[in-house]
Amino acid sequence: MTMQNDAFLKCIDPRCGLEYPISSTNVKCEKGHMLDVKYSKKPSENLKEVIVNRGRMDGDVIFNESGVWKFRELLNFCQIDTFNVEECSKYLVSLDGAEGRQSKPYHMSKAAKFVGISSENFWLQPEGYNPSGSFKDNGMATAVTHAKLVNAKKIVCASTGNTSAAAGMFAANEGIDCDVYIPAGQIAPGKLSQAYQFGAQIIEVDGNFDDALKQSLDDAEKFGGYTVNSINPFRIEGQKTIPFRSLEYLKWEAPDWIVYPGGALGNTSSCGKALMELYEWGWIKKIPRIAVINAEGASTLSDLYNGEFEGEELRWNKGNPNSELINRYYSNLDAKSLRPHTKATAIQIGRPANIMKGLRALEFTNGVVTTVSDSEMLDGMAVVGLNGFDCEMASGATVVGIKKLISEEIIKKDDVVVGILTGRQKDAMIPVDYHRNHKNTFAIPPKN
DSSP states (O other), rough: OOOSSSSSEEEEOTTTOEETTOOOSSOOOSSSOOOEEEEEEOTTTTTHHHHHHHHTSSHHHHHHHHTTTGGGGGGGGGOTTTOHHHHHHHHHHOOOTTTTTOOBBOOHHHHHHHTTTTGGGGEEEEEEGSSSSSSSHHHHHHHHHHHHHHHSEEEEOSSSSSHHHHHHHHHHHOOOEEEEEEETOOOOHHHHHHHHHHTEEEEEEESSSHHHHHHHHHHEEEEOEEEEEETSSHHHHHHHHHHHHHHTTTTOOOEEEEEOOOSSSSHHHHHHHHHHHHHTTSSSSSSOOOEEEEEEOOHHHHHTTTTHHHHTOOOGGOOOHHHHHHHHHHHHHHHHHOOOOOOOGGOOOOOOOHHHHHHHHHHHTEEEEEEEHHHHHHHHHHHHHHHOOOOOHHHHHHHHHHHHHTTTSSTTTTTTTEEEEEEEOTHHHHHHHHHOTTTTTTTTOOOO
Protein backbone atom coordinates (compact mmCIF):
# COMPACT_ATOMS: atom_id res chain seq x y z
CA MET A 1 0.00 0.00 0.00
CA THR A 2 1.26 3.47 -0.88
CA MET A 3 0.75 5.92 1.98
CA GLN A 4 -1.16 9.00 0.83
CA ASN A 5 -1.18 12.46 2.38
CA ASP A 6 -4.88 12.73 3.21
CA ALA A 7 -4.22 12.73 6.96
CA PHE A 8 -1.75 14.82 8.94
CA LEU A 9 -1.17 16.40 12.35
CA LYS A 10 -1.81 20.09 12.91
CA CYS A 11 -1.29 22.39 15.89
CA ILE A 12 -4.61 23.50 17.39
CA ASP A 13 -3.39 27.07 17.96
CA PRO A 14 -4.54 29.06 14.89
CA ARG A 15 -1.67 31.51 15.41
CA CYS A 16 0.80 28.65 15.06
CA GLY A 17 -0.70 26.01 12.78
CA LEU A 18 2.44 23.87 12.52
CA GLU A 19 1.87 20.63 10.63
CA TYR A 20 3.52 17.22 10.91
CA PRO A 21 3.27 13.95 8.97
CA ILE A 22 0.98 11.27 10.30
CA SER A 23 4.05 9.18 11.20
CA SER A 24 5.05 11.71 13.87
CA THR A 25 4.86 10.60 17.49
CA ASN A 26 4.80 14.16 18.86
CA VAL A 27 2.00 14.87 21.32
CA LYS A 28 2.66 18.61 21.03
CA CYS A 29 4.07 20.92 18.39
CA GLU A 30 7.56 22.36 18.83
CA LYS A 31 6.03 25.46 20.46
CA GLY A 32 4.26 23.34 23.08
CA HIS A 33 0.71 23.40 21.70
CA MET A 34 -1.55 20.37 21.37
CA LEU A 35 -2.08 18.59 18.06
CA ASP A 36 -5.10 17.43 16.07
CA VAL A 37 -5.37 14.65 13.53
CA LYS A 38 -6.72 16.36 10.41
CA TYR A 39 -8.20 14.95 7.20
CA SER A 40 -8.09 16.71 3.85
CA LYS A 41 -10.95 14.71 2.33
CA LYS A 42 -14.59 15.16 3.35
CA PRO A 43 -16.35 11.82 3.99
CA SER A 44 -19.46 11.35 1.89
CA GLU A 45 -22.76 11.50 3.75
CA ASN A 46 -23.68 8.30 1.88
CA LEU A 47 -21.38 6.50 4.33
CA LYS A 48 -24.10 6.84 6.98
CA GLU A 49 -25.99 3.96 5.40
CA VAL A 50 -22.81 1.91 4.98
CA ILE A 51 -22.03 2.31 8.69
CA VAL A 52 -25.56 1.35 9.74
CA ASN A 53 -25.45 -1.80 7.60
CA ARG A 54 -22.02 -2.95 8.72
CA GLY A 55 -22.13 -6.14 10.69
CA ARG A 56 -25.39 -7.17 9.02
CA MET A 57 -23.60 -7.90 5.75
CA ASP A 58 -20.70 -10.05 6.97
CA GLY A 59 -20.46 -11.16 10.56
CA ASP A 60 -16.94 -12.50 9.94
CA VAL A 61 -15.43 -9.03 9.54
CA ILE A 62 -14.54 -7.92 13.06
CA PHE A 63 -13.96 -4.34 11.92
CA ASN A 64 -17.62 -4.09 10.95
CA GLU A 65 -18.67 -5.31 14.40
CA SER A 66 -16.32 -2.96 16.22
CA GLY A 67 -17.97 0.13 17.68
CA VAL A 68 -14.80 2.02 16.77
CA TRP A 69 -13.76 0.67 13.37
CA LYS A 70 -17.21 0.60 11.81
CA PHE A 71 -16.62 4.37 11.62
CA ARG A 72 -13.18 3.85 10.08
CA GLU A 73 -13.72 6.27 7.17
CA LEU A 74 -14.20 9.04 9.76
CA LEU A 75 -10.85 8.31 11.43
CA ASN A 76 -8.77 6.91 8.59
CA PHE A 77 -5.38 8.20 9.69
CA CYS A 78 -3.81 4.96 8.43
CA GLN A 79 -5.05 6.03 4.98
CA ILE A 80 -6.05 2.54 3.93
CA ASP A 81 -8.71 1.16 1.64
CA THR A 82 -11.38 0.79 4.33
CA PHE A 83 -13.31 -1.80 2.28
CA ASN A 84 -10.24 -4.04 1.94
CA VAL A 85 -10.38 -6.56 4.79
CA GLU A 86 -6.72 -7.53 4.36
CA GLU A 87 -5.59 -3.92 4.75
CA CYS A 88 -7.84 -3.46 7.77
CA SER A 89 -6.41 -6.59 9.35
CA LYS A 90 -2.85 -5.42 8.70
CA TYR A 91 -3.23 -1.94 10.17
CA LEU A 92 -6.19 -1.68 12.56
CA VAL A 93 -5.84 -2.89 16.14
CA SER A 94 -8.94 -4.51 17.61
CA LEU A 95 -9.95 -6.78 20.47
CA ASP A 96 -11.80 -9.07 18.06
CA GLY A 97 -14.25 -6.25 17.30
CA ALA A 98 -15.35 -5.94 20.93
CA GLU A 99 -14.34 -2.31 21.56
CA GLY A 100 -17.48 -0.19 21.61
CA ARG A 101 -19.58 -3.01 20.20
CA GLN A 102 -22.10 -3.09 23.08
CA SER A 103 -22.14 0.64 23.70
CA LYS A 104 -25.30 2.54 22.77
CA PRO A 105 -27.80 4.86 24.48
CA TYR A 106 -30.49 3.35 26.74
CA HIS A 107 -33.60 4.73 28.39
CA MET A 108 -33.43 4.34 32.19
CA SER A 109 -36.80 5.23 33.71
CA LYS A 110 -35.74 5.42 37.37
CA ALA A 111 -32.79 7.63 36.52
CA ALA A 112 -35.06 9.84 34.38
CA LYS A 113 -37.51 10.26 37.26
CA PHE A 114 -34.64 11.06 39.63
CA VAL A 115 -33.20 13.80 37.42
CA GLY A 116 -36.63 15.22 36.56
CA ILE A 117 -36.98 14.61 32.82
CA SER A 118 -39.25 12.44 30.69
CA SER A 119 -37.78 9.04 29.95
CA GLU A 120 -38.33 9.41 26.20
CA ASN A 121 -36.04 12.48 26.10
CA PHE A 122 -33.32 11.03 28.32
CA TRP A 123 -30.62 8.56 27.33
CA LEU A 124 -27.65 7.13 29.20
CA GLN A 125 -24.85 5.39 27.30
CA PRO A 126 -22.85 2.88 29.39
CA GLU A 127 -19.27 2.65 28.15
CA GLY A 128 -18.57 0.09 30.87
CA TYR A 129 -19.61 -2.60 28.39
CA ASN A 130 -16.22 -2.23 26.73
CA PRO A 131 -13.85 -5.21 27.19
CA SER A 132 -11.73 -3.61 29.91
CA GLY A 133 -14.77 -2.01 31.53
CA SER A 134 -14.51 1.64 30.50
CA PHE A 135 -14.61 4.11 27.63
CA LYS A 136 -10.81 3.94 27.39
CA ASP A 137 -10.94 1.02 24.96
CA ASN A 138 -12.35 3.30 22.26
CA GLY A 139 -9.28 5.52 22.26
CA MET A 140 -6.80 2.74 23.04
CA ALA A 141 -7.80 0.92 19.82
CA THR A 142 -6.73 3.93 17.76
CA ALA A 143 -3.71 4.93 19.88
CA VAL A 144 -2.25 1.42 19.69
CA THR A 145 -3.07 1.30 15.98
CA HIS A 146 -0.85 4.35 15.52
CA ALA A 147 1.79 2.87 17.84
CA LYS A 148 1.83 -0.21 15.60
CA LEU A 149 1.97 2.01 12.48
CA VAL A 150 5.17 3.69 13.75
CA ASN A 151 6.65 0.36 15.00
CA ALA A 152 6.60 1.32 18.68
CA LYS A 153 7.94 -1.43 20.92
CA LYS A 154 6.45 -0.15 24.18
CA ILE A 155 3.40 1.89 25.15
CA VAL A 156 3.44 4.11 28.23
CA CYS A 157 0.66 5.70 30.27
CA ALA A 158 -0.19 7.30 33.57
CA SER A 159 -3.44 6.15 35.09
CA THR A 160 -6.03 6.45 37.81
CA GLY A 161 -6.95 2.88 36.87
CA ASN A 162 -9.06 2.56 33.73
CA THR A 163 -6.34 3.69 31.32
CA SER A 164 -3.94 1.13 32.75
CA ALA A 165 -6.51 -1.64 32.30
CA ALA A 166 -7.16 -0.73 28.66
CA ALA A 167 -3.48 -0.16 27.83
CA GLY A 168 -2.49 -3.45 29.45
CA MET A 169 -5.20 -5.37 27.63
CA PHE A 170 -4.36 -3.99 24.19
CA ALA A 171 -0.60 -4.33 24.74
CA ALA A 172 -0.97 -7.96 25.78
CA ASN A 173 -3.16 -8.67 22.78
CA GLU A 174 -0.62 -7.07 20.41
CA GLY A 175 2.44 -8.57 22.12
CA ILE A 176 4.11 -5.26 23.01
CA ASP A 177 5.41 -3.97 26.33
CA CYS A 178 3.39 -1.64 28.55
CA ASP A 179 4.59 0.62 31.37
CA VAL A 180 1.95 2.07 33.68
CA TYR A 181 2.65 4.99 36.04
CA ILE A 182 0.23 5.17 38.94
CA PRO A 183 -0.15 7.42 41.99
CA ALA A 184 0.80 5.05 44.80
CA GLY A 185 -2.12 3.99 46.98
CA GLN A 186 -4.74 5.92 44.99
CA ILE A 187 -5.95 3.28 42.54
CA ALA A 188 -9.01 1.09 43.05
CA PRO A 189 -7.72 -2.48 43.50
CA GLY A 190 -10.15 -3.76 40.87
CA LYS A 191 -8.55 -1.50 38.28
CA LEU A 192 -4.97 -2.07 39.41
CA SER A 193 -5.45 -5.81 39.34
CA GLN A 194 -6.38 -5.62 35.65
CA ALA A 195 -3.08 -3.94 34.77
CA TYR A 196 -1.20 -6.67 36.65
CA GLN A 197 -3.33 -9.38 35.05
CA PHE A 198 -2.45 -8.16 31.55
CA GLY A 199 1.27 -8.14 32.29
CA ALA A 200 1.90 -4.40 32.51
CA GLN A 201 4.96 -3.09 34.35
CA ILE A 202 3.66 -0.92 37.21
CA ILE A 203 5.70 2.13 38.26
CA GLU A 204 4.44 3.66 41.51
CA VAL A 205 4.81 7.43 41.79
CA ASP A 206 4.75 9.31 45.09
CA GLY A 207 2.05 11.88 44.37
CA ASN A 208 -1.23 12.17 42.47
CA PHE A 209 -2.25 11.47 38.88
CA ASP A 210 -0.81 14.76 37.65
CA ASP A 211 2.59 13.77 39.09
CA ALA A 212 2.35 10.32 37.50
CA LEU A 213 1.52 11.82 34.10
CA LYS A 214 4.48 14.18 34.25
CA GLN A 215 6.89 11.38 35.12
CA SER A 216 5.47 9.09 32.42
CA LEU A 217 5.90 11.78 29.75
CA ASP A 218 9.44 12.55 30.92
CA ASP A 219 10.43 8.88 30.96
CA ALA A 220 8.82 8.18 27.57
CA GLU A 221 10.95 10.94 26.08
CA LYS A 222 14.15 9.87 27.85
CA PHE A 223 13.96 6.10 27.52
CA GLY A 224 11.69 5.54 24.54
CA GLY A 225 8.01 4.75 24.74
CA TYR A 226 4.79 5.61 22.99
CA THR A 227 2.42 7.65 25.17
CA VAL A 228 -1.21 6.50 25.08
CA ASN A 229 -2.77 9.01 27.47
CA SER A 230 -5.41 11.30 25.98
CA ILE A 231 -2.78 13.96 25.31
CA ASN A 232 -2.07 11.68 22.33
CA PRO A 233 -4.16 13.00 19.38
CA PHE A 234 -4.67 9.51 17.99
CA ARG A 235 -6.38 8.37 21.17
CA ILE A 236 -8.81 11.25 20.80
CA GLU A 237 -9.75 9.87 17.36
CA GLY A 238 -11.07 6.66 18.91
CA GLN A 239 -12.98 8.49 21.62
CA LYS A 240 -14.84 10.40 18.90
CA THR A 241 -16.78 7.19 18.29
CA ILE A 242 -18.60 7.57 21.62
CA PRO A 243 -20.75 10.45 20.28
CA PHE A 244 -20.71 8.83 16.81
CA ARG A 245 -22.55 5.83 18.30
CA SER A 246 -24.98 8.09 20.16
CA LEU A 247 -25.80 9.98 16.99
CA GLU A 248 -26.01 6.86 14.84
CA TYR A 249 -28.50 5.35 17.30
CA LEU A 250 -30.54 8.56 17.19
CA LYS A 251 -30.54 8.36 13.36
CA TRP A 252 -28.12 11.31 13.21
CA GLU A 253 -30.71 13.62 14.77
CA ALA A 254 -28.52 15.59 17.19
CA PRO A 255 -29.71 15.79 20.82
CA ASP A 256 -29.76 19.09 22.67
CA TRP A 257 -27.10 17.99 25.17
CA ILE A 258 -24.26 15.49 25.54
CA VAL A 259 -23.03 15.23 29.14
CA TYR A 260 -19.75 13.81 30.44
CA PRO A 261 -17.86 13.58 33.74
CA GLY A 262 -14.82 15.85 33.63
CA GLY A 263 -11.37 14.47 34.43
CA ALA A 264 -8.45 14.93 32.04
CA LEU A 265 -11.03 16.27 29.51
CA GLY A 266 -10.15 13.79 26.76
CA ASN A 267 -13.83 12.94 26.34
CA THR A 268 -14.84 16.59 26.22
CA SER A 269 -12.13 17.23 23.63
CA SER A 270 -12.99 14.21 21.49
CA CYS A 271 -16.70 14.97 21.56
CA GLY A 272 -16.01 18.55 20.51
CA LYS A 273 -13.79 17.40 17.64
CA ALA A 274 -16.40 14.85 16.54
CA LEU A 275 -19.15 17.48 16.50
CA MET A 276 -16.97 20.03 14.69
CA GLU A 277 -16.18 17.52 11.97
CA LEU A 278 -19.72 16.17 11.60
CA TYR A 279 -21.13 19.69 11.36
CA GLU A 280 -18.47 20.71 8.82
CA TRP A 281 -19.19 17.59 6.77
CA GLY A 282 -22.94 18.21 6.89
CA TRP A 283 -23.70 15.00 8.78
CA ILE A 284 -25.53 16.88 11.54
CA LYS A 285 -27.58 20.07 11.16
CA LYS A 286 -27.63 21.07 14.84
CA ILE A 287 -24.77 21.31 17.33
CA PRO A 288 -25.50 19.64 20.70
CA ARG A 289 -24.30 21.50 23.77
CA ILE A 290 -21.64 19.77 25.88
CA ALA A 291 -21.96 19.77 29.67
CA VAL A 292 -18.93 18.79 31.76
CA ILE A 293 -19.47 17.66 35.34
CA ASN A 294 -16.52 18.03 37.72
CA ALA A 295 -16.24 16.58 41.20
CA GLU A 296 -16.25 19.33 43.84
CA GLY A 297 -12.87 18.06 45.01
CA ALA A 298 -11.36 18.22 41.49
CA SER A 299 -12.95 21.35 40.10
CA THR A 300 -10.21 22.95 38.01
CA LEU A 301 -12.23 23.42 34.82
CA SER A 302 -15.33 24.60 36.67
CA ASP A 303 -13.34 27.09 38.75
CA LEU A 304 -11.66 28.58 35.69
CA TYR A 305 -14.58 28.41 33.26
CA ASN A 306 -17.07 29.94 35.69
CA GLY A 307 -14.77 32.71 36.91
CA GLU A 308 -14.43 31.36 40.45
CA PHE A 309 -10.69 32.10 40.39
CA GLU A 310 -9.73 35.78 40.08
CA GLY A 311 -13.18 36.55 38.64
CA GLU A 312 -12.21 35.96 34.99
CA GLU A 313 -14.09 33.33 32.96
CA LEU A 314 -11.56 31.27 31.02
CA ARG A 315 -12.52 30.75 27.37
CA TRP A 316 -10.95 29.34 24.22
CA ASN A 317 -11.39 32.82 22.75
CA LYS A 318 -11.06 31.63 19.13
CA GLY A 319 -7.68 30.11 19.88
CA ASN A 320 -6.33 32.81 22.15
CA PRO A 321 -7.12 31.61 25.70
CA ASN A 322 -5.59 33.25 28.74
CA SER A 323 -3.02 30.56 29.46
CA GLU A 324 -1.46 32.72 32.17
CA LEU A 325 -4.69 32.46 34.14
CA ILE A 326 -4.32 28.67 34.08
CA ASN A 327 -0.70 28.94 35.19
CA ARG A 328 -1.66 31.23 38.09
CA TYR A 329 -4.39 28.79 39.12
CA TYR A 330 -1.90 25.90 39.20
CA SER A 331 0.64 28.03 41.08
CA ASN A 332 -2.06 28.81 43.63
CA LEU A 333 -2.74 25.09 44.07
CA ASP A 334 0.96 24.49 44.70
CA ALA A 335 1.34 27.46 47.07
CA LYS A 336 -1.55 26.22 49.19
CA SER A 337 -0.59 22.53 48.83
CA LEU A 338 -4.04 21.82 47.39
CA ARG A 339 -4.48 18.44 45.72
CA PRO A 340 -7.55 17.01 44.02
CA HIS A 341 -9.56 14.89 46.43
CA THR A 342 -12.62 12.79 45.63
CA LYS A 343 -13.62 9.15 46.06
CA ALA A 344 -14.38 9.21 42.34
CA THR A 345 -10.74 8.49 41.56
CA ALA A 346 -11.33 8.32 37.79
CA ILE A 347 -11.85 12.11 37.75
CA GLN A 348 -9.49 13.00 40.61
CA ILE A 349 -7.35 15.17 38.33
CA GLY A 350 -6.22 18.70 39.14
CA ARG A 351 -4.33 19.55 35.96
CA PRO A 352 -6.46 18.31 33.04
CA ALA A 353 -4.05 17.57 30.19
CA ASN A 354 -6.65 18.40 27.54
CA ILE A 355 -7.86 21.69 28.99
CA MET A 356 -7.15 23.63 25.78
CA LYS A 357 -9.03 21.21 23.55
CA GLY A 358 -11.76 21.07 26.20
CA LEU A 359 -12.15 24.86 26.07
CA ARG A 360 -12.33 24.69 22.29
CA ALA A 361 -15.09 22.07 22.49
CA LEU A 362 -17.06 24.15 24.99
CA GLU A 363 -16.79 27.25 22.82
CA PHE A 364 -17.94 25.43 19.68
CA THR A 365 -20.94 23.89 21.46
CA ASN A 366 -21.83 26.77 23.81
CA GLY A 367 -21.14 24.35 26.62
CA VAL A 368 -21.40 24.56 30.39
CA VAL A 369 -19.40 23.24 33.35
CA THR A 370 -20.59 22.51 36.88
CA THR A 371 -19.63 20.51 39.96
CA VAL A 372 -21.29 17.86 42.11
CA SER A 373 -20.39 16.41 45.51
CA ASP A 374 -19.20 12.89 46.27
CA SER A 375 -22.49 12.05 48.00
CA GLU A 376 -24.42 13.22 44.95
CA MET A 377 -22.25 11.11 42.63
CA LEU A 378 -22.95 8.08 44.80
CA ASP A 379 -26.69 8.68 44.41
CA GLY A 380 -26.23 8.93 40.65
CA MET A 381 -24.28 5.69 40.61
CA ALA A 382 -26.90 3.96 42.75
CA VAL A 383 -29.92 4.97 40.67
CA VAL A 384 -28.24 3.67 37.52
CA GLY A 385 -27.80 0.37 39.32
CA LEU A 386 -31.50 0.28 40.19
CA ASN A 387 -32.20 0.33 36.45
CA GLY A 388 -30.16 -2.82 35.99
CA PHE A 389 -27.06 -1.10 34.64
CA ASP A 390 -23.62 -0.83 36.20
CA CYS A 391 -21.46 2.27 36.48
CA GLU A 392 -18.65 3.57 38.63
CA MET A 393 -18.88 6.55 40.95
CA ALA A 394 -17.35 8.99 38.45
CA SER A 395 -20.10 8.10 35.98
CA GLY A 396 -22.66 9.03 38.62
CA ALA A 397 -21.45 12.60 38.07
CA THR A 398 -23.21 12.58 34.70
CA VAL A 399 -26.57 11.67 36.21
CA VAL A 400 -26.54 14.15 39.11
CA GLY A 401 -24.96 16.80 36.93
CA ILE A 402 -27.94 16.56 34.60
CA LYS A 403 -30.25 16.72 37.62
CA LYS A 404 -28.51 19.88 38.84
CA LEU A 405 -28.61 21.56 35.42
CA ILE A 406 -32.32 20.76 35.07
CA SER A 407 -33.03 22.20 38.52
CA GLU A 408 -31.17 25.36 37.47
CA GLU A 409 -33.23 25.44 34.24
CA ILE A 410 -30.06 25.35 32.13
CA ILE A 411 -31.23 22.05 30.68
CA LYS A 412 -34.93 22.40 29.81
CA LYS A 413 -37.33 19.60 30.65
CA ASP A 414 -38.21 19.11 26.98
CA ASP A 415 -34.56 18.96 25.87
CA VAL A 416 -33.19 15.69 24.49
CA VAL A 417 -30.22 14.67 26.66
CA VAL A 418 -27.58 11.96 26.20
CA GLY A 419 -25.43 11.27 29.26
CA ILE A 420 -22.25 9.20 28.99
CA LEU A 421 -21.51 6.65 31.74
CA THR A 422 -17.79 6.28 31.32
CA GLY A 423 -17.05 3.03 33.17
CA ARG A 424 -18.37 0.14 35.19
CA GLN A 425 -17.89 -0.38 38.91
CA LYS A 426 -14.45 -1.74 39.79
CA ASP A 427 -14.25 -0.71 43.46
CA ALA A 428 -16.43 -3.31 45.11
CA MET A 429 -16.66 -1.59 48.50
CA ILE A 430 -18.12 1.69 47.22
CA PRO A 431 -21.64 0.29 46.56
CA VAL A 432 -21.38 -1.98 49.62
CA ASP A 433 -20.63 0.97 51.90
CA TYR A 434 -23.29 3.08 50.19
CA HIS A 435 -26.08 0.57 50.74
CA ARG A 436 -25.04 -0.24 54.30
CA ASN A 437 -25.77 3.36 55.27
CA HIS A 438 -29.55 3.74 55.58
CA LYS A 439 -29.24 7.53 55.32
CA ASN A 440 -28.27 7.35 51.63
CA THR A 441 -31.07 8.16 49.19
CA PHE A 442 -31.27 4.78 47.43
CA ALA A 443 -29.77 2.60 50.17
CA ILE A 444 -31.04 -0.95 50.57
CA PRO A 445 -29.29 -1.92 53.81
CA PRO A 446 -28.87 -5.59 54.75
CA LYS A 447 -31.29 -7.21 57.18
CA ASN A 448 -30.23 -9.15 60.27
